[in-house]
Amino acid sequence: MTNLNIPSPADAAVSASAGGSNPAAGTPLFATVLVANRGEIACRVIRTLRLMGIRSVAVYSEADAGARHVREADQAVCIGPAAASESYLSIDAIIAACRATEAQAVHPGYGFLSENPAFAQALEAAGIVFMGPGVEALNVMGDKIRSKNHVVQAGVPVVPGIAEPGLNDGQLIAAAANVGYPLLIKPSAGGGGKGMHVVERAEDLPATLVTARRVAASAFGDDTLFLERLISSPRHIEVQVLADNFGHVIHLGERECSLQRRHQKVVEEAPSPLLDSQHDGAAIRARIGEAACNAARSVAYTGAGTVEFLVSDNAPDEFFFMEMNTRLQVEHPVTEMVTGVDLVQWQVRIAAGEPLTLAQTDVVLSGHAVEARVYAENPERGFMPSIGTVLELDESVTGEPGIRVDSALIRGLEISPNYDPMIAKVIAWGEDRATALDRLDRALSEYVVLGVETNIEYLRMLINDDDVRAGRLDTTLIERKLPALKFRQVSDPEYIAAALLYRQELSSSAAPTSPWALHDGWRLGEDAPWRVVLAGQGPHALVTVTGRGDGSAARVQVNDGPIRQATLQVTLPPAAAAGIPTAQVIVDEEVHRYRLAVTGARTDYRFFEGGWSCSVRVLGREAVTARIRAGIPREGSAADPQVRSPMPGTVVAVIVSNGDSVEAGQTLLAVEAMKMEHQLTASVDGTVHISVKAGDLVRADQVVATIHPAGTADTADTDSEGASSNA
Template identity: 65%
Template sequence: MTINSFDTVLVANRGEIACRVIRTLKAMGIRSVAVYSDADAGARHVREADAAVRIGTAAAADSYLRIDAIIEACLQSGAQAVHPGYGFLAENVEFAKALDAAGIAFIGPGIDAIEIMGDKIRSKNHVMSYGVPCVPGIAEPGLSDEALIEAAPGVGFPLLIKPSAGGGGKGMHIVERLEDMAATLMTARRVAASAFGDDTLFLERLIQAPRHIEVQVLADNHGNVIHLGERECSLQRRHQKVIEEAPSPLLESLDNGAEVRARIGEAACQAARSVKYSGAGTVEFLVSDQDPEHFFFMEMNTRLQVEHPVTEMVTGVDLVEWQVRIAAGEVLMVAQSDVVLDGHAVEARVYAEVPERGFMPSIGEIVTLRERASNDPHVRVDSAMLPGLSVTGDYDPMLAKVIAWGPDRKAALDTLDHALGDYTLLGVHTNVEYLRLLINDDDVRAGRLDTGLIERKLEGMEFRQVTDVELIAAALLNRSELLNRSEPAPAGTAAPWNTADGWRVGAAAPWKTTVGRPDAGLATVGLTVNGSSFAARADNGVEHSAAMRPGSAGHAVLVLDGVEHHFAHGSPSPGREARELWLGSDGWSCRLEILDREARLQRILAGIQREEGAADPEVRSPMPGTVVSVSVHNGDHVEAGQVLLAVEAMKMEHQLLASVSGTVHLSSKTGDLVKADQVLATIHVAAEPNPEVTAQPTENQKDEEL
């Protein structure tokens, strides 16, 4: 079989990975077919493909996870092969079997490899028989909670509970004490069953000061297996990678780093050979920072990885192209001796989330987008974003990836920092500011990494706050927009009272704007014309000299007290109760609200009610999602801090807690689809204090470790 066997390939995925695969298919002269759900009808991957087929409604279970719909789309479009991307059906053995039965090529490994490596218990036992070192633990199918609890002391604490069918860190839980095993196993089984349809669990010793190092392999159907060096993925939050780089700074720091790289690379190749692997795959290892010459197999991902671009940037190998060529039967033309790691590459994942609020996922409409400020050949952005696109809670919160190359690690980090500072996405909260803080941390810069570093650093991070600069910029932009929307006076009727500029007899009246802050507080900004600029005052009473001049589309320059401040800005579609205004600069962004009199009054009254203490505090969903569990019954007495229910959104489970003691009244049940800010439960507090009731409640919630 030759590459000419494929003239049409269907991409069974969405988002940035679908766009990335389509890009290579176009370069190879292969017709690309996208699939899409109702939520993605206007998505970028749909626009960039040569053809597109609708496969269902927004829910992934009714679209991207429907094997029958994907196969029907292949038949409709004439696709001879399917590229699965990552996630969804990429490692689903039933999908591979169904494609095989339909005579459609799967751009991935064989069925046996997917089956063996897709079962974390079976894969560990399998590769151990081929001499690949594994983490100590217990990995046997069908173990009950009682059996796992009994085995735990033998594994040793702290330990890690892992789902056998899992991937991407979802459903993994650290347990420090035997007393916590029973409750944690209950949660782990529920998450595993929900996410993977299989609640089988196993235990591993938790490696102290662990480094997460993975090796990229390529293998053809003719017995050739090579590795393309390693990637360091130690910067993780709750087992989800945030920053990835190649090569590993740990191996680079060792005197015998080249020898360790050769050994870990050969171990990865041996794992691939053990299942007659075909295509691109990744073998993941744990390496103790205290003993870096020893490494332990964790799992093999039988697909392309999110972080594959850093390997491509230091090797010059297009992994997607070789996936397609290998699936078409070509011989791998790259030998191990051909693989040279040139320079250093670092990738940062851009998520729709709010780091300051426990990384709460964010949704909204993209109102301003500029992902590349220049054509720097050392910067790559893999993205599926478009202006006007709605980011919903239906899918994973990752929006894009920013990747930078440099001749050494410092240069790569500097380039990435500059690229993130130029990355502008307004309308949805992102983690870009957090990424910049992270890659400029002293320990990160020094290469002192481990998988717990992010959690330790978060508390000490200082995020930028809204100041007079942003409030005055918002007031000036609002004034400019209102004046631009004002209808011009009829000819011959020009008069002060026909112009909405605040003119009056005597001293000029300040133009007042009420701005809703991100912390739900209010600020009033007064603007008084002062020659060619304005005298501006916010609530703190400090007077500033302010002027605003427009820049390029969606950008403006605020000159405040002689200092220039550059902002990107934008507003969603009109018609909301309070008009949103987004401001952004240097990778930071904020959402402000321009409030009219009615909205301002409602906000003030709500604030008074909170201050005086509402008798019926409401527990609200932080965002659209699905209620996946309810831990209490209607009418139960609950204590402050008790878990009431859990909502899943953007592939993450969020536990909603009672922050006050009282009687709970539920307004939702398991399986309910809920909207952002929807009341899910109300806690009634007794009017008179008693030993079972605490004081004024506040809303709170907590992310479950995924």
């Protein structure tokens, strides 16, 4: 559900101080607006258009035919195949869709073409309004090198570094000594942390530049790079600005975005706890806000934009311009929640030529808001992207006080590897920061997505970390904390619940007149044990069940563990309700309650409890044998000579050739999925055999290379299929 929840729960205070921060609805400014995006942001924009009485048009790729934004729009147009380059990034296809639907304006959302000057020019040439800044602002701020050099002239402080267009690797390496180590490589045309790399030592710079250029070229079509000094204990603080076509520019306070992983934001909040903790925090907020407005004024900016700054935790009164995002930000809801301002509505009205009626003195920050990004990924496996089908979904938390959910999820939705892994955002507002974090924690514990792996458990651990709770944040905190995180594992209660569920399924599906088909263990004398092999995380589990009846009450044993008494009760939602079944298993008087999803084959069980979820599936004989064989130690090496893709995706680079001698740890190839590149390395020394080429699509766990240690036969491994549940 996309619940805007605007104004915020503090709407009375905001409205009284702002004199009505959102324009009153009246005659629609545009008859039809096309939303050139997908996912939760498309749904969010469509919702505001509907509230404003404006007809919405969705565009979608063939992979998104069943997507939620397609269903929620008034009209939808297919614009091409799954690949973004042939659909969401196709300027011609989107303009054709505008003409076919008579759309007068385009809202670009974020990502894709939202900051593309050629797109804005093409729309202008076609007589279609672009809901964003002018082409000059896009050109200047879209180039990080040019933008840094430009804002300096407006008196905005910038991070020391080397930012000149056209520098090759040799020139960057020569200039790095003056920049100093550690340093940061950044793509000039980039955003979202893609292509950014920290370099600690001079000897690591050449190879890292090669990787950074490849990622930049793939993601942005431009491999221009520049270098910046790495700021110690950095805080990432950004300022939301609004500007109309008449020279009026205001800011709506700042957002703290320091909780990042690989330069990608994970949790954002407004206002910044750093500034709130300073005795002169209001003065710093005014200074950084004015610097952001000056940056916007320097390019005659119009619409909604964000100016991002690095702030030293040790010196909060010092801040440095990083970049300006000339679009709506993913984290814009936290600003909306504390100001009561609908940013999308203002984007529409400014694009239609209306002046800002909100003055700087009208902007009042009320309470605190925190946003958590829900990703389809597996944090325990290095945050590898996850694909699958949404089997069950419960977003009812959006009805609770102070909670907003921006999502595009629906039951049956296929999460594919073609697009960004962010699938939803959960946002909480509170009178103070502690209340907002408590509400967010509770909302995440009740936000149920089954069928695809998510980072919800990780998000709960993160927002309950002592340093996060105390507001001691910086952009390296997540990387420091990750090694110590203890993710919950599948344990006896889940294996027992799955075994009893499977036994019930076998009993209920048996022919009623055939006692030979029953699995209830009945025989003369003592009950016969019934066994099933289950796979969760790690080694498989053998569960032995002894007891009569349908299996809801029995004696159970997991592997060689103790014999325990267990009962199972499954509660189904009413036939007319769209609820999720609940499974309660009691093991030796210990009660566990799960939200439950079962696949069509009824051999794969998904459990959700308090933000944690897992999959337990029944293994057949062949699967058990394969697992046993995979666990047999290999002679001569403890490491697996087979290199497997950790995720489904596309091979973007093959670094070595067949027959090359490689060393353990050497990069062999790179796989990209959901906008993330993962480099695969050799696990042992030996001769490499590559079984894929650049451009190939691969599945999770597919063998992509094999290392033949010295002294072994150099025979190509023909098993490129792997053993993936995603195959």
